[in-house]
Amino acid sequence: MTHFQNSPLAAEANAIANALLKNCRADNYAGYDPFDALNSDLFERVGGKVWPLGCVAWLQLHKRSPVNVRPLVAVPKQRNPKGIALIVLGLLERYKYLDDDAELAEAVELGKWLLTQSVDTDAWRHRAWGYHFDWAARAFYVPRGKPNAITTCYVARALYALGQVTSNGVFIEAAIDSGLFLDSLYTNDVGVEYYAYIPGESAFVHNASLWSAALVAEAAVRVGNDDMRDRALRVARQSVSMQRTDGAWIYGTRGHHGFIDGFHTGYNLEALTLLQETTGTAEFSEAIDRGMDYYRQHFFLLDGTVKYYHDRTWPLDTHSVAQAIVTLLKVGGTRNDQFLVERVLSRAKESLYMPAEKRFVYQKGRWVTNRINYLRWTQAWAFYALSLYAAHETNQPEPHHASH
Template sequence: MTIHLNASELADALITQCRATDYAGYDPFDGLNSELFKKLGLGSLPFAKIAWLQLHKRSLANLRPLVGVARRRNPKGIALIILGLLEYEKLVGNGSQIEEAIRLAEWLLEERCDRSRWKHSAWGYHFDWAARAFFVPKGTPNAITTCYIARALAALGDETGNQRFVDAATDAGLFLNSLHRNDGGYYAYIPGESAFVHNANLWAAAVVGETAKRIGNSALMQRALSATRSSVAAQRGDGAWRYGTRDHHSFVDGFHTGYNLEALAALQQAADTSEFSDAISRGMDYYRKNFFLPDGTVKYYDNSIWPLDTHSVAQAILTLLKVGGADEDHRLATRVFERALETLYMPDERRFMYQKNRLTTNRINYLRWT
């Protein structure tokens, strides 16, 4: 189905919908917020936690209202919206987007994890998070959420001259520095965990590097560069990255590859170096060749199209425009946008669905993701 909708009209529709719930929504991984699950007393069983979380992540029907999962704001989602509002302000220029971004940023400052425990500004998810490698209780900060919030606060602070936002972003960079593991020369995803995940390491390095530049700390910058070299050394000869170094991290997917490339470009800019240009070039070449079909369809994995995924589409457009930027990247980004409208956009609801597989479709509205 051909949908005639330009990017500005789409932005209007999406922002309007986010405002309708005051930016609260469901998340693919929020199943453990279920009141029913707590009443059943299954929380002491690690397998039950993972099974329950995966049930809600994979279900085509949104079971959350039935099991007592409430709509909530997701801190990382709010950071992404602030960055989007700043981009949108460049188009409309009437100040309204800035006012809204400030309101959301103030909420983020209130949602910081316990600073008496973590010493610095840091953020995590609003739900318990169970994975094969670790269990992360609600209130525990993580690298990715903190990185995106730090960048959103820094950008908003620079735009408005509000030093409180810049100071919080700087403080977040110091928290990320505390995640550095001397035993491996990389930044951990979660405090106290040893998993080496490349997108977390590279984004932490980028934000630590931006912090180092802001405060003039050469030791911080050198640590960020050293950690970046750890992930660059793990880049395959063809330009790809596995998700991480553990056995179950062997997959190569599109949006984490995009994260890696965007973070590398940000760190290189902060450090005023061209050291990682070859890694970025090889990574972009692999990305273009292995994650897109000629019609603009974005593949989830390098070796599989499915599922079609809105988050993958969004990161693809960012990566092509911010890291690539060549004429061919702009043309491909346009095809990606148009193809996403054909395959993932629901005009009656004026939003994108979560995922489409070969035989099934998940239309749930996950605000952070869709």
């Protein structure tokens, strides 16, 4: 058992991760989600799903409400593939410093469950994953189970990690196959190259395209497909060419995509970093450095508070905090980044953690706090980030000095 003699904060992070894991286990890793309101049996029985705008309104009502009425409208707690993938990644980080075979076995069982949740390969040709709820947005409507890029990318990352730790080729093969699915999302729209977020939809969202590029490239390298690899690099160049001179990315290309937020910026930077590592190139280093400079300057207050948007602080969001820890450790890695992570952790414990419930709040606004317990969006992300930090402190006590 690791005792964290030289890092009291890592010991604290591990203790909170223990509590989160215990809570998640108590519900067999099922939970509510900010976007699961269309799973309401009541809403479906009254015919609400036939009205597209009604679906969006119903979903947003539940997402924004600080009171959880899901039990009253018959929304069940369920497992979410992306949430389970994050739990798997967290368990594997813990295995690095706890060396606990029971937790590794649990990660393997959750990985096997993920394999059972992939889409019908007869319909989609390859393994892929979607959400366990119907998803209504301004740009599109996605029925339950239809695959999307981000969920597939995170599940693939978890399966690759499982395969590497256990030498189980079944996990690796499934992850490679999902890379082939992601490659099928390739879109060339009047010379603009990207991977679509959802099959059949034309929305260009940078984080989905970049994460897809990273996972397509990994599959391409593993199977020796140079065309796939080159396509992934071209897609990444497209998003890099659209990075602002100050290092920022807006969310996407549609009119309502003009915002800049912290966790999607972190996604972009982490995906580009993984893409470089996979393909053995340094082509994107300058873009990553500019992006990290912008990220550090615009998404943190001096006390370690993580801002949601580049130009305003509220709401405080546990997901934003978790991705900040991941980005600073996996993309940044400087001594100053390490110090910033310590401030972020201390501030998050003070402002977002509920010690009596042993979990994190969803969001804290200037006036209202939403304490609803969301597994995928909140607790799974926090568990992964805390486990990553504890493993980093145990196995990499001395952060490096250069950003790349």
